Amino acid sequence: MGEKFEGLSKEKRQRIINAGFEVFSQNDYRRASTDVIAARAGISKGLLFYYFRNKKSLYLYLFDYLKKMLIKLVVDKKFMEITDFFELLEYSTQKKMEIWQKHPYLLDFAMRTYFSEKEEVSPFLKKTYKELEEVLYRQCFSHVDTYKFREGCDPFHVLKLLVWMSDGYLREVNMWGNGWDMEEIKKEYDGWIRMLRREAYKELYWREEDKWV
Amino acid sequence: MGEKFEGLSKEKRQRIINAGFEVFSQNDYRRASTDVIAARAGISKGLLFYYFRNKKSLYLYLFDYLKKMLIKLVVDKKFMEITDFFELLEYSTQKKMEIWQKHPYLLDFAMRTYFSEKEEVSPFLKKTYKELEEVLYRQCFSHVDTYKFREGCDPFHVLKLLVWMSDGYLREVNMWGNGWDMEEIKKEYDGWIRMLRREAYKELYWREEDKWV
DNA sequence: CAAGAATTGACCGACCCGGTCAATGAATGC
DNA sequence: GCATTCATTGACCGGGTCGGTCAATTCTTG
Numbered sequence: 001m002g003e004k005f006e007g008l009s010k011e012k013r014q015r016i017i018n019a020g021f022e023v024f025s026q027n028d029y030r031r032a033s034t035d036v037i038a039a040r041a042g043i044s045k046g047l048l049f050y051y052f053r054n055k056k057s058l059y060l061y062l063f064d065y066l067k068k069m070l071i072k073l074v075v076d077k078k079f080m081e082i083t084d085f086f087e088l089l090e091y092s093t094q095k096k097m098e099i100w101q102k103h104p105y106l107l108d109f110a111m112r113t114y115f116s117e118k119e120e121v122s123p124f125l126k127k128t129y130k131e132l133e134e135v136l137y138r139q140c141f142s143h144v145d146t147y148k149f150r151e152g153c154d155p156f157h158v159l160k161l162l163v164w165m166s167d168g169y170l171r172e173v174n175m176w177g178n179g180w181d182m183e184e185i186k187k188e189y190d191g192w193i194r195m196l197r198r199e200a201y202k203e204l205y206w207r208e209e210d211k212w213v
Numbered sequence: 214m215g216e217k218f219e220g221l222s223k224e225k226r227q228r229i230i231n232a233g234f235e236v237f238s239q240n241d242y243r244r245a246s247t248d249v250i251a252a253r254a255g256i257s258k259g260l261l262f263y264y265f266r267n268k269k270s271l272y273l274y275l276f277d278y279l280k281k282m283l284i285k286l287v288v289d290k291k292f293m294e295i296t297d298f299f300e301l302l303e304y305s306t307q308k309k310m311e312i313w314q315k316h317p318y319l320l321d322f323a324m325r326t327y328f329s330e331k332e333e334v335s336p337f338l339k340k341t342y343k344e345l346e347e348v349l350y351r352q353c354f355s356h357v358d359t360y361k362f363r364e365g366c367d368p369f370h371v372l373k374l375l376v377w378m379s380d381g382y383l384r385e386v387n388m389w390g391n392g393w394d395m396e397e398i399k400k401e402y403d404g405w406i407r408m409l410r411r412e413a414y415k416e417l418y419w420r421e422e423d424k425w426v
Numbered sequence: 427c428a429a430g431a432a433t434t435g436a437c438c439g440a441c442c443c444g445g446t447c448a449a450t451g452a453a454t455g456c
Numbered sequence: 457g458c459a460t461t462c463a464t465t466g467a468c469c470g471g472g473t474c475g476g477t478c479a480a481t482t483c484t485t486g
Contacts, residue, residue, distance in 0.1 A: 004432095026331075031473090031474095033473075033474060033475085034474075034476085035473095035475090043434090044433060044434045044435060045434085045435070045475090045476085046433065046434055046435065046477080047432075047433055047434075049475085049476065050432075050433075055475065055476090115384075118239075157401065160385070161378065164377065164380070164381025164384075164385065165374065165378060165381065167380070167381045168376065168377020168378065168380045168381050169377055171328075172377065188370065192374060195408075195412050199408050199412070217463095243443090246442080246444085247443075247444065248442095248444090257464060257465045257466060258444090258465085258466070259446080259447085259464065259465055259466065260464055260465075262445065262446080263463075263464075267444075267445075268443095427486105429485090430483105430484085430486105431482105431483080431484075432481100432482080432483070433481080434478105434479105434481075434482090435478105436478100436479100436480105437476105437477085437478090437479105438476090438477080439474105439475100439476100440475095441472105441473085441474090442471105443470105443471095443472090444469105444471095445470100446468085446470105447465105447466105447467100447468090447469105448465105448467100448468105449464105449465085449466100450463105450464080451462105451464075452462085452463070453462075454459100454460085454461080454462090455458105455459090455461095456457100456458090456459090456460100
């Protein structure tokens with residue numbers, strides 16, 4: 001927000017941002033304490049409030065940062081060129097995975113913002129997500145080959161199912177997190193996607209490699 | 214826990230239990246205040262602590278109550294007689310739906326217990342759920358016709374996917390909850406199940422009504 | 427060295443909440 | 457009708473948390 005913060009060295013700014021993501025990813029809004037954030041960032045609390053007007057503005061800054069980062073990294077040129085629904089999906093999933101692996105706290109942070117409830121900031125988050133989703137969906141479906149879908153199969157429903165699936169998936173992994181085993185996870189996930197493709201697309205548009213189970 | 218509480222009239226006991234479910238379903242453990250619970254139940258706080266040693270014991274009482282209720286209502290005689298995986302699934306889903314509709318707070322409460330984190334009671338809940346899941350899964354798969362599944366299709370994986378799916382589903386409904394529209398939801402859900410059945414079972418065991426999309 | 431900017435962390439006040447307890451009321455037994 | 461026990465109340469306490477402040481200190485720079 002303030003010019004103070006933007007004027008910082010990249011390293012320091014990044015340290016503070018990461019600290020914020022870390023603490024806000026491990027606690028909900030109210031319980032994420034500014035004391036801890038400052039400590040994690042290696043600065044005093046006073047300084048933190050020297051950069052940000054208050055807790056809320058820090059939080060919103062981080063949320064905005066996340067949003068921009070995701071959009072920048074996921075919706076790139078290649079993204080806009082893909083016209084096959086499932087390829088697009090695969091591409092964005094892979095991109096997202098890369099991000100999560102590079103920034104471990106980001107996933108949790110994002111999920112918390114998404115599922116935030118009864119917090120001072122919740123209404124705002126909810127509104128933003130609803131808008132964001134609509135825009136993204138519209139953008140996706142505007143340049144995607146919807147004609148490949150079977151009669152009576154709504155691409156929107158398919159997407160929803162997918163979101164639910166990956167959601168539960170992530171939760172599962174997060175919860176009992178037995179050290180990821182990314183290979184295994186990716187394989188299983190891909191299997192389900194393949195199934196969905198066969199189910200949703202007209203047979204004409206199946207890929208060769210999907211014909212066996 | 215105490216005999217005091219058990220000696221109460223059914224009506225009063227139920228009032229307190231419901232108040233507990235309500236408040237614990239709307240707030241996480243720490244933020245669910247005993248003041249509010251007592252107020253909702255129409256009794257004084259002192260009395261609440263007259264019945265329950267402390268907050269924790271009240272909470273665990275409710276959790277146990279939920280557990281018993283679910284088991285009693287879902288795993289009945291008919292449940293034990295169904296040997297088809299998907300029929301079993303449908304039956305338990307339907308039963309659960311009935312419960313959620315009758316006791317609106319129960320679903321949220323259950324979900325909170327399931328996803329509880331960083332609370333005093335979380336370790337206990339986690340442990341209990343892990344045990345419970347194992348027992349349930351074993352019991353399910355012990356009397357289910359696993360031979361109907363395709364070669365290389367793990368019933369366990371299918372079940373997992375289903376759990377993820379319904380999870381995301383419920384969240385979606387809960388979150389944007391535009392007044393349920395149960396009919397629509399059930400229809401869509403059933404559609405996915407049908408797809409899964411075709412996918413998981415050998416063709417031999419498909420049902421007539423599933424052959425079209 | 428002086429003026430301003432950056433930085434510190436002790437401190438404040440507000441809020442929340444579990445649990446207690448002296449006091450009151452209701453019920454029961456004699 | 458009195459005494460004893462049980463049920464019930466709600467004001468109160470103490471402990472904890474946490475956002476935000478500010479006087480004091482250190483650092484930077486011209």
